[in-house]
Amino acid sequence: MGVNLKDIAQRAGVSLATVSNVVNGYRPVGERTRQRVQQAIDELGYSPNLGARHLRRGRTGLIALAVPELTNPYFAELAEIAISEAAALGYTLVMENTAADREAELALLDGSRQRIIDGLILSPVRIGREEVLARTAGSPLVLIGEGVYDVPHDHIAIDNVAASHAAIRHLVAIGRRRIAFIGATPGGDRQSAHLRVRGYREALAAAGLPYRPRLVAGTDAFGRLDGMRAVRDLLALGDPPDAVFGYNDLVAIGALRALAEAGHRVPEDVAVIGIDDIEEGRFTAPTLTTIAPDKREIGRLAVRRLVARIEGAEVAGPLTVQTPFRLLRRESTGTPDADHRSPTSPARSIPPVVRPREDDPRDP
Amino acid sequence: MGVNLKDIAQRAGVSLATVSNVVNGYRPVGERTRQRVQQAIDELGYSPNLGARHLRRGRTGLIALAVPELTNPYFAELAEIAISEAAALGYTLVMENTAADREAELALLDGSRQRIIDGLILSPVRIGREEVLARTAGSPLVLIGEGVYDVPHDHIAIDNVAASHAAIRHLVAIGRRRIAFIGATPGGDRQSAHLRVRGYREALAAAGLPYRPRLVAGTDAFGRLDGMRAVRDLLALGDPPDAVFGYNDLVAIGALRALAEAGHRVPEDVAVIGIDDIEEGRFTAPTLTTIAPDKREIGRLAVRRLVARIEGAEVAGPLTVQTPFRLLRRESTGTPDADHRSPTSPARSIPPVVRPREDDPRDP
DNA sequence: GCACGGCTCTATAACGTTATACAGGTGATG
DNA sequence: CATCACCTGTATAACGTTATAGAGCCGTGC
Numbered sequence: 001m002g003v004n005l006k007d008i009a010q011r012a013g014v015s016l017a018t019v020s021n022v023v024n025g026y027r028p029v030g031e032r033t034r035q036r037v038q039q040a041i042d043e044l045g046y047s048p049n050l051g052a053r054h055l056r057r058g059r060t061g062l063i064a065l066a067v068p069e070l071t072n073p074y075f076a077e078l079a080e081i082a083i084s085e086a087a088a089l090g091y092t093l094v095m096e097n098t099a100a101d102r103e104a105e106l107a108l109l110d111g112s113r114q115r116i117i118d119g120l121i122l123s124p125v126r127i128g129r130e131e132v133l134a135r136t137a138g139s140p141l142v143l144i145g146e147g148v149y150d151v152p153h154d155h156i157a158i159d160n161v162a163a164s165h166a167a168i169r170h171l172v173a174i175g176r177r178r179i180a181f182i183g184a185t186p187g188g189d190r191q192s193a194h195l196r197v198r199g200y201r202e203a204l205a206a207a208g209l210p211y212r213p214r215l216v217a218g219t220d221a222f223g224r225l226d227g228m229r230a231v232r233d234l235l236a237l238g239d240p241p242d243a244v245f246g247y248n249d250l251v252a253i254g255a256l257r258a259l260a261e262a263g264h265r266v267p268e269d270v271a272v273i274g275i276d277d278i279e280e281g282r283f284t285a286p287t288l289t290t291i292a293p294d295k296r297e298i299g300r301l302a303v304r305r306l307v308a309r310i311e312g313a314e315v316a317g318p319l320t321v322q323t324p325f326r327l328l329r330r331e332s333t334g335t336p337d338a339d340h341r342s343p344t345s346p347a348r349s350i351p352p353v354v355r356p357r358e359d360d361p362r363d364p
Numbered sequence: 365m366g367v368n369l370k371d372i373a374q375r376a377g378v379s380l381a382t383v384s385n386v387v388n389g390y391r392p393v394g395e396r397t398r399q400r401v402q403q404a405i406d407e408l409g410y411s412p413n414l415g416a417r418h419l420r421r422g423r424t425g426l427i428a429l430a431v432p433e434l435t436n437p438y439f440a441e442l443a444e445i446a447i448s449e450a451a452a453l454g455y456t457l458v459m460e461n462t463a464a465d466r467e468a469e470l471a472l473l474d475g476s477r478q479r480i481i482d483g484l485i486l487s488p489v490r491i492g493r494e495e496v497l498a499r500t501a502g503s504p505l506v507l508i509g510e511g512v513y514d515v516p517h518d519h520i521a522i523d524n525v526a527a528s529h530a531a532i533r534h535l536v537a538i539g540r541r542r543i544a545f546i547g548a549t550p551g552g553d554r555q556s557a558h559l560r561v562r563g564y565r566e567a568l569a570a571a572g573l574p575y576r577p578r579l580v581a582g583t584d585a586f587g588r589l590d591g592m593r594a595v596r597d598l599l600a601l602g603d604p605p606d607a608v609f610g611y612n613d614l615v616a617i618g619a620l621r622a623l624a625e626a627g628h629r630v631p632e633d634v635a636v637i638g639i640d641d642i643e644e645g646r647f648t649a650p651t652l653t654t655i656a657p658d659k660r661e662i663g664r665l666a667v668r669r670l671v672a673r674i675e676g677a678e679v680a681g682p683l684t685v686q687t688p689f690r691l692l693r694r695e696s697t698g699t700p701d702a703d704h705r706s707p708t709s710p711a712r713s714i715p716p717v718v719r720p721r722e723d724d725p726r727d728p
Numbered sequence: 729g730c731a732c733g734g735c736t737c738t739a740t741a742a743c744g745t746t747a748t749a750c751a752g753g754t755g756a757t758g
Numbered sequence: 759c760a761t762c763a764c765c766t767g768t769a770t771a772a773c774g775t776t777a778t779a780g781a782g783c784c785g786t787g788c
Contacts, residue, residue, distance in 0.1 A: 002502065004743095004744055004745085005744065005745070005746095006744080014767075014768090015767065015768045015769075016744095016745085016746095016768085016769090016770095017746080017747090017767075017768060017769075017770090018766085018767060018768075020745070020746060020747090021746095021766095021767090024745095024746075026746075026747075027747095027766085027767090028765080028766080029766075029767080030765085030766060030767080033766080033767080045474075048744085048745075049419070049743085049744050049745070050415075050480040051414075051415050051416075051418035051419045051424065051480060051743085051744080051745090052415075052419045052743070052744035052745040052746090052773090053744080053745055053746080054415035054418075054745090054773090055413070055415045055416050055419050055743090055744080055745070055746095055772095055773045055774065055775085056744080056745045056746045056747085056772080056773055057745080057746070057747095057773085058773080060415065060480075062480075069444070070434075070440045070443050070444050070447075070459075071437060071440045071441055071444055071643070073435060073437070073440075076434045076435045076437075076440050077435055079434050079459075079461075080433070080434050080435055080461060080463075083434075083461050084463075094458035094459065095434075095443075095458065095459035097443075097444060097447050099444075099448075110409075116414040116415060116424075116426075138366065223643075224643065224644075224646075224647045228647070253647055254647060256647075256649070257647045257649070260649050279435070279587075279588065280588075280644055282588075283588045283592070283617055283618060283620075283621045284648070284649070285620070285621070285624050285648070285649040368773095368774055368775085369774065369775065369776095370774080378737075378738090379737065379738045379739075380738085380739090380740095380774090380775085380776095381737075381738060381739075381740090381776080381777090382736085382737060382738075384775070384776060384777090385737090385776095388775095388776075390776075390777075391736085391737090391777095392735080392736080393736075393737080394735085394736060394737080397736080397737080412774085412775075413773085413774050413775070415773085415774080415775090416743090416773070416774035416775040416776090417774080417775055417776080418743090418775090419742095419743045419744065419745085419773090419774080419775070419776095420742080420743055420774080420775045420776045420777085421743090421775080421776070421777095422743080
């Protein structure tokens, strides 16, 4: 097809190996020869055939990031970070969409795709510890997010239980008592939801609040529509909550919508909090309070670990790394002066329109 | 590394070529032999080395979709469609992020990446006709979106001018007269914005409305923050518009935010419309009226065209295809009974909370 | 009985690259 | 002057696959 090493070699009047060395820097080449070769390369427009290089070297320079849905902004934002980090390390990152499909995840784990990528970063949702342990393919694997623990692979995630604690503590601190959790899947196959529910229950107990199963609403998936439906169903039962903790920001945004439709004011009647800190949550009405994982850290760490394994370096530190998170308070849980002092606080003077505290909501 | 053809051949007691024929179906193989080979494949867990196959066949089965930003939901939604379409045709689609960077787009056009993918679907924003024409790499190229015309490549896009017309007609039909356009970049390098502005001006003229340059607000990029800032600046000038037409849904969502902060009611005081029909717009408060391109059609067509070219088929039909779009009326331009009858309509009885017409906002 | 065609299967030459082994030449050192 | 080390450059063998040419074998028709 294109221009190859042989063409360059002929043009420059040198051997194949010399051209390869110029391109590749494996062996030193004399200055005069190098220039002749470089000129030939520029004139003919040579670029190496990655397939052949792969065949010879055993590496492609390609790594994959597999996520359950491209349309979840959390993953899109993570992907942009990972792509630039990979580029900085000389790798190309390709995106894979598992669509939260078990077969797709399994295919990635030991399927044929493995032969063309040097390593895989996977956010598993439908497979568990056993499937990961049964993996036969040899290329390095880094897991991100929750769901699979105690496997001999690098694993980057936030502490979900602690994140839930932080969210509930915040809601309790602003005087909320009937706190709902939206997004607990009934099936046992999504461990992250279970971890977040566990944190929710523990934090309620720590605050001396009762655990009410009716306030925990399951969803099939973790999108806006799921959150909206779950909150609608919850409100239909009567006796509404005074706060909603969403499994993630998308679910929480769906909750905002359902609450607005039902005529509940946020945050006055119901406070809402999510997890992920997607950009969208800075523009909702009201803006969304959230637990913000350090996406930059997650993306960078995942790529760096993977590349280190690919290049065979001894990687220091534990396999599992928990990255930090922080609480970003926005309008959906009210401004500090609008907190419920107590369940029977007098004259809640909450302004009708809660203005953002920052002029630029890009990075509060 | 892994198991290869030779291993299988030894195990099954046949030649390399026979195994290849079993895997590949290029030549018929006797039933007994086929079974022996298949058994060996299953036992050893063979999967072909794509690099070597590529080297030999000249094809990888990989196609790329390059978009200016992964975090724009429009592209994420398009990508999911394209990925499944590619899979149905036996290809793997990898995502590339140009980050709206000129160098990145040029590198994709004739850079080294080209050697590992069989074809490219590109949404250009920083390059124009000349750069595309200067392309030397040989693999097929399909352009999506706007910006580059009159080049010898397939090109899938909506009719931007017509889309703008539809948006403005709608705003005029509901009684709006001072219509702003948000998202016109000053530089000449983003032709789609120019096309949409042209449609805006033409439609204003057709409706007998004056063109007011002050109501056209430029932005650096096309995100929520850009829309918010542009509308803030516009409002700061005084004499606010009664409608805002956003370059895309993200810009329009930023506009919603700026309007809410400034205390303008949507749609009562200012109507807002965008383009793209991203899912997010079904959950904003108020929900966002939009011009919905047929993303499924765009994604499918782009992949099919590309694959047809890769496989050397004679592709019928014109190079440039304009896909359909439709207007989705939601709360941000009000319910039909709330239309402004005239600029001086008596007693606008607009309900304080505009409820959605549909129970399920997934697909109105 | 022999040539021939059809059917399986095999041997092998690419594909473009990189790493190894080696060759030739030059300058320094003993 | 001989030896050695070094520096450049070359020839070539892989890497794993697929397509081509061809080798056996068997049955059929003359």
